Amino acid sequence: MSADIGSSSGAALKPKLTMILFSGELDKAIACFTLATxxxxGGFDVTIFFTFWGLNVIKKKCFAVSDSQNIFQKAFNYMSTSRLPLSNLNFLGLGPLMMKILMKKTGAASLEDLIKTARELNVKFIACTTSCGVMGLGKNHLSDDVDEFAGAATYLAEAKDASINLFI
Amino acid sequence: MNADKRLDCTGIFCPMPIVKTKVELENLKSGDILEITADDPGFEKDLPAWCSMTGEKCLGVFREGGLIKGYVRKK
Structure with missing residues (x-):
């Protein structure tokens, strides 16, 4: 093993991976969850911190809109939805559709499958409370898979002990 | 090689063959040998790499035409 795992506590520490999922695009989310699973x-503790557009990946419904939101928040949640675009060649939604068909045909796991597998393997989900606040998102708007609602300090405390930290 | 359990991972891609290998291995006893058949070309490198991460013993990876057969002994 070449990974520097650190030895701050006496217990045998598992290697750890943390990821900040900032992007709300299908291809980047697939990359994030492929690594997470x-x-x-491989025996890592894995934490994903969802912030900004990354929250779209764990929205319960396409339009996360409710009466408690102001007009800007409603507008953002109508324009930025859980129907994720591709970061390239989106073609107004045709790109992701073609990509999903292609992945199904070739036997690659879908994002939904990867998220489900990640949960089965105890990957921890943290949602950024600041982003939730700005976008007017509450617990009711996000997937029940979210373990914690927290901020940057919680992420950094997790990242400090991890050998791999990625920003996607 | 005599395997105690066989796992078919053909038709699926990374990361699923590794995930399935991990889950399948959990159901085996220490010392049991698992044979995994896959057709994702990356699996040939991924299986030994995964074994080195987890401490499982990789007994060998063989290519048979388009198929890859890997053998893991549970620690």
């Missing part, structure tokens, strides 16, 4: 299967 592989690391978790």
């Amino acid at each position: 592989t690391a978790a299967a």
